[in-house]
Amino acid sequence: MTSKVISIVLGGGQGSRLSPLTATRSKPAVPIAGKYRLVDIPISNCLHSGITRIYVLTQFNSASLNKHIKNTYHFSSFSDAFVDILAAEQTPSSVAWFQGTADAVRQSLHHLAVHEFEYVLILSGDQLYQMDFEDMINHHIETNAEISIATIPVDAADVPGFGILKTDENNMITSFIEKPKSNFESWASEVSPEMEAEGRVYLASMGIYIFNRKLLYELLEGNERTDFGKEIIPQSIEGHRVASYQYEGYWTDIGTIPSFFEANLGLTDNIPKFNLFDKNPIYTRARMLPPSKISGTLMEKSIVADGCIINAKQIIHSIIGIRTRIGVNTIIENCYVMGSDNYQTLEEIAECKESGSPIMGIGDNCHIQNAIIDKNTYIGNNVTINCGEKLEDGDYGTHTVQDGIVVVKKRAIIPSGTVI
Numbered sequence: 001m002t003s004k005v006i007s008i009v010l011g012g013g014q015g016s017r018l019s020p021l022t023a024t025r026s027k028p029a030v031p032i033a034g035k036y037r038l039v040d041i042p043i044s045n046c047l048h049s050g051i052t053r054i055y056v057l058t059q060f061n062s063a064s065l066n067k068h069i070k071n072t073y074h075f076s077s078f079s080d081a082f083v084d085i086l087a088a089e090q091t092p093s094s095v096a097w098f099q100g101t102a103d104a105v106r107q108s109l110h111h112l113a114v115h116e117f118e119y120v121l122i123l124s125g126d127q128l129y130q131m132d133f134e135d136m137i138n139h140h141i142e143t144n145a146e147i148s149i150a151t152i153p154v155d156a157a158d159v160p161g162f163g164i165l166k167t168d169e170n171n172m173i174t175s176f177i178e179k180p181k182s183n184f185e186s187w188a189s190e191v192s193p194e195m196e197a198e199g200r201v202y203l204a205s206m207g208i209y210i211f212n213r214k215l216l217y218e219l220l221e222g223n224e225r226t227d228f229g230k231e232i233i234p235q236s237i238e239g240h241r242v243a244s245y246q247y248e249g250y251w252t253d254i255g256t257i258p259s260f261f262e263a264n265l266g267l268t269d270n271i272p273k274f275n276l277f278d279k280n281p282i283y284t285r286a287r288m289l290p291p292s293k294i295s296g297t298l299m300e301k302s303i304v305a306d307g308c309i310i311n312a313k314q315i316i317h318s319i320i321g322i323r324t325r326i327g328v329n330t331i332i333e334n335c336y337v338m339g340s341d342n343y344q345t346l347e348e349i350a351e352c353k354e355s356g357s358p359i360m361g362i363g364d365n366c367h368i369q370n371a372i373i374d375k376n377t378y379i380g381n382n383v384t385i386n387c388g389e390k391l392e393d394g395d396y397g398t399h400t401v402q403d404g405i406v407v408v409k410k411r412a413i414i415p416s417g418t419v420i
Helices: 040-048 063-072 101-112 133-142 193-197 213-220 228-236 257-268 346-355
Strands: 005-010 053-058 082-087 119-124 127-129 147-154 163-167 173-178 202-212 242-246 251-253 298-300 314-316 331-337 367-373 399-402 405-408
Touching: 005 040, 005 101, 005 133, 040 053, 040 119, 040 127, 053 063, 053 101, 063 082, 101 119, 101 213, 101 228, 119 133, 119 213, 127 202, 133 147, 133 202, 133 242, 147 228, 173 228, 173 242, 202 213, 202 228, 213 228, 251 257, 257 331, 257 367, 257 405
Parallel strands: 005 053, 005 119, 053 082, 147 242, 298 314, 314 331, 331 367, 367 405
Antiparallel strands: 119 202, 127 251, 147 202, 163 173, 163 202, 399 405
16 A cells, blocks of 8 residues: 555654754754654654555755755666655745645645545644554555544653544544643543553544545645644544544654753663664765774763774764764763864865864863764864763853753854863
8 A cells, every 4th residue: 555655754844942943954954863864754654554655845954955966866777766845936826934734734735636545644744753654544545534643652741742532432523622631531542551651541542644636635635724733633533534543653743952962962872762773774865974083982871883994982862964074082971073074185184284274173181971963173282071060051152052062053163271
């Protein structure tokens, strides 16, 4: 049945909660795990599930995402597989930006119409999970559903952050409430014994939907409803068969700096909840980079991507992204260093040293902890970041602080001797 499915990956809005990482890129283009982009997650899940016709919808800061998609996803000339970008565009029928998730799909329906398909799989571009969509599609067909929503059991503490669904004995959704703050005890649903033992008895929407083609067109055409979670789904429950597909694996919505930081550092665990070493790999751009070179460094619970030159003293519980250069006697703890898009030449390095300016990467004798270092940053020697008293939240020009996490901005220059 996967040959009868088209997938749409939603690129999201401005991504202000993930700022400053989204200052120059869209949310799906944010680097994760040192070498991937967020958009690689839903696309890889689709490809492993046999879904090979994929549209990615974007409108904010889409240049780097367009470049990544173009350089990554190539298919045989004899295949009908594709991963294409659909950016917001002015047309005779619409001159506005995407107004929400449903409006984005509505404005893109004419691109889908040229294909044969029966089902539309709608995904978010900023979530970390591994799911077999073929199983979800089969569940959709077996239950004779018109809409299916992937749900994940959560406990009472997490309920206020999600749209909560109530199901009947046949896994059909009977009601929906958006982010309830109190008095939600009656919203518990039937879950597996394992989930019940953990107190996870409330079904939260994961923002993953399957629509029958005919119904999707009916719901979107001829009206101004703009959002799936707030309008389309709640208003469809009473008149249509809306099924819950329960998922009990690892899933996290990477919408904020703390959640992004936690999800990335979680990959360094001995047995991480999200398995990068699975038989089904995460697809990303194939770069012709040399292996990483590490000298005199104590490393513990860390991931190092390709093309790095590391002379640090210690790297503890951290992710080091592609082409990262770290100087001697430097200590990195609880950090995500994204790396660089290119190497400096020997001549450029010599010029920097002669002028006393930092070279790309992290210099000598630095101590950095609880930080995200965005790409192409220049951090000089003897720099200390986040090693003293708790910092106040705010934007400080070259960096921001959120919940105790320092985010050094892309292309920022941190002079030697700086203390943050």
